[in-house]
Amino acid sequence: MSDVMRAPYVLEYGYRRSTGPVIGQFLTALRDGRLVGGKTARGRVIVPPTEYDPETGDAVDELVPVGDAGVVTTWTWVAEPAPGQPLARPFAWALVKLDGADTAMLHAVDAGEPSRMKTGMRVRARFRAERSGTILDLEAFLPEQAS
Amino acid sequence: MNRCAVIGIGQTRHAAKRDDVSLAGLVREAALRALADAGLGFSDIDAVVIGKAPDTFEGVMMPELYLADALGAVGKPMMRVHTAGSVGGSTAIVAAHLVQAGVHKRVLTVAFEKQSESEAMWALSPKFPFQPPLLAGAGGYFAPLVRSYIRRSGAPPEVGIKVSVKDRKNALKNPYAHLLLPDISDEVVEKSPMLWDPIRYLETCPSSDGAAAMVLAAEDSLGGVTNPAWVLASEVRSEPTMFAGRDQVNPRAGRDCAKALYAGAGITEPRRQIDVAEVYVPFSWFEPMWMENLGFAPENEGWRLTLDGATSMTGDLPINPSGGVLSTNPIGASGMIRFAEAAMQVRGTAGAHQVDGAKIAMGHAYGGASQFFAMWLVGRDKP
Amino acid sequence: MGEREIAIVSFAEVIVERSDRDDCELLLPVLKRALGDVGLTQQDIGFTVSGSSDFLGGRPFAFVMATDVLGAWPPIRESHVEMDGAFALYEAWVRLQHGDLDTALVFAFGRPSQGPLHDVMSLQLDPYYMAPLRPDALSLGALAARAALDAGLTSEDELARIAGERRGVPTSTSEPYLREPLRAHATPTLRDGAAAIVLAAGDGARALSKRPAWIRGLDHRIEPHSLGARSLTRSVSTEQAARGAGALGFGADVAELHARFAHEEPLLSRALELPASTRVNPSGGALAQDPVMVTGLCRLGHAARAVHEGAARAIAHATSGPCLQQNLVCTLEAR
């Protein structure tokens, strides 16, 4: 069916997100170089915090400080980063459970090469120099021995 | 089929921009109010059914996935309905089916739109290849239909103005309504800019952020709720966007849907037996058009109901006591607000816009090119 | 749980590598075949419901076009879920429980070839914390795969073996990683496609099919969204849906699992407590062909077809969301 026409279609939107109080406090802290989590009624600490306990839907409004270092619970390697991802050079995606947190967060680990990645390794947050109040203010995690 | 009733209703404060909340915060505002109204918590709910219009409005693909925990759905069935503008109504109907089919005892249903996350006008009119050029936006589609209606019915030109003034005055009595225009008058509407001739600016709906939620329950699971709104009947009908000879002004899908709805509830004289209706009127002229489509007036005479005052708060068939879509339009939620407001009327909880003694109320939604219809009838008395 | 006897009596699918057709052209022959195989037309159908996602083509209201090829005149009872077609089938099954309608047409369509689907799917994620990072769907699959490997639930050798069997081609752990620890063979094969299923109730089903695939149970459940707030090594929502659908101890001859990644097969088999005697994904599943938004409905179709063709019992599974967030389980049987 070579006579079928094809044409590009560009989907482009500048979505604007309003954060609400809980996400707003997390992003404000992040912009200021700190990490916080949300404490649920059962005492679990959710990082990044949601306005609700993911298990029950109950409101979460108490925010508590958490460490800026933690443990990689799983990871994969991205050899060719796509536009918009945290790093332009090859990096790892990882779930990182920060010290003091009961859930893990998704972010990039700037490890240089996959051989330096290992489940259970410790990593520490590296903040961008210029921060604006988005999750990308956390540029990446770094393997702890190298940070 | 098991009986089903509305036992909890919640709405957000609707506004052009709800910059104070996240998407989850918006839907939770409605959901938590509905639960509080029913005297329940998330743990009392068996399933969640969520609806909204296109995902491109907020740029979240299948947002029910992200919203599952915000709505206490973890460990439960969750569904996401999308039937264009009728979706708020269709979503409530899917939720009611879960109860009526005996699958669940209590279902939370939520519909929302946060149009300020993008520009909805833009989202509705992207340059998509190979399609006929979109030259006039949403009003450009519906304005020719209004012109056709006026030509066919011989309606006088002030009908659209009268509907607008009525709905905007009603909205002043609704604490959740978005657009509040206390100084509204025939003259103000008439002098507002003619956007898509014959449709004026004040004869169109706003673009809103908002959500609505309801708790639907089986007869044996009403809890402490003593004023449930019983679902007497619900119906959906769809027809193609366009075909040769299609009547776009008075679409058959809407007529068939209403007929089946009345038959299901044992209604033989809808004008007399239905006390109040919340009808999806995004452009004021759609009130008379839908009056005919719903069988409340003979063909080409729907406008007389408006001019005679029958559709006003003091008339015999008040239409849109809430102020309707003309006053509040979070697209995906607009249909559910109609369904919820109908339930509020028969529960006697509509406050300042309550129609005294309402026993049977209709909720109506439509979408697409006037091609998707969803309706329900709710009653104060158990069927 | 529904009490009315409802069966899958017909199934048709079209799956191609990259379709030059629009959604209507893709759907029309599938709908005609699903109906025609049991001698029906749209006029005989009580309820019609579909599943699709606007974002596959990036175009709002894509599903509205489908009404052009449904024969929706006189107007029909119709609905649409912005989900895989398997969840549309759930809506139809619920609707038929009412007893006033006897047949339903369920269909789904999806053309991932139109765009960078794995990247687009990042828009499924939490729009504050995850979506702005733009992680692609393959990377998320790989995070769960590593968790499964670390937990000893599977091995890279097993992933290669599963992938080889489903795809019908030789595979090896010497192939390079696509997203470590996943090799390309362990990831879905994106396809364009459409599928349709006809449901019928009671004696109507017996009249339409010599061997209807009766729905014994059907349930679905969802888990927390965040990948870090739930287990990636145990599919809790599949376990819950399996209990609801009566899948545990069901003794299925065949199980069609909506496993988009090879490691999801052992994970799901464990959640469903499948015995060794159950044949898993004889159709090849999503590793061989993944027409996104249609794949789950195809699992129901293939499981039903196994019953139509002689199997006593079959299980179908469908999923939605990143890393098996939401799961549907259906048990089917001959009677």
Next chain:
Amino acid sequence: MSGPVTRFKSPVRFVFDVPAGPTVSRFLAAVAEGRLFGQRCPTCAKVYVPPKVACPRCGDPLSPEQLPVKETGTVTSFCVVNVPYEGQTMKLPYVYASILLDGADIPFPHLVDAEPADVRMGLRVRATWSDALGPTLESIRAFVPTGEPDAPFDAYKEHL
């Protein structure tokens, strides 16, 4: 630093590659040559311009035969657009109309190049083509009045 974070921008950009499908491709190829055609439903005999994959009313594929249609037609309804919207290129005000081509059984939307006050339901119009033809209905620049007497309401009332 500064005040609390309450919102942020989240830009999205994806490029899709969209096929027109054979039905639309055939029609747009003709349009690119300055030619229009319709296709007939084998069941109800109605002629669709532009052709659809199937007759939405009957659900059957249209007959493949390309039927010539005239470039003249009747305005069945219209609106006067006074409001600009995103992506709109026309000079305000302009007339957006449903036009039933002679020989077709379904109206399609397009522009009428005339003083808004002179446009009526039933107005007879003719297509004027753009200098730059391409595979898009924008190859028709606009429809202009033919000067014929208006079509009677009964001639098009089934197409509203």
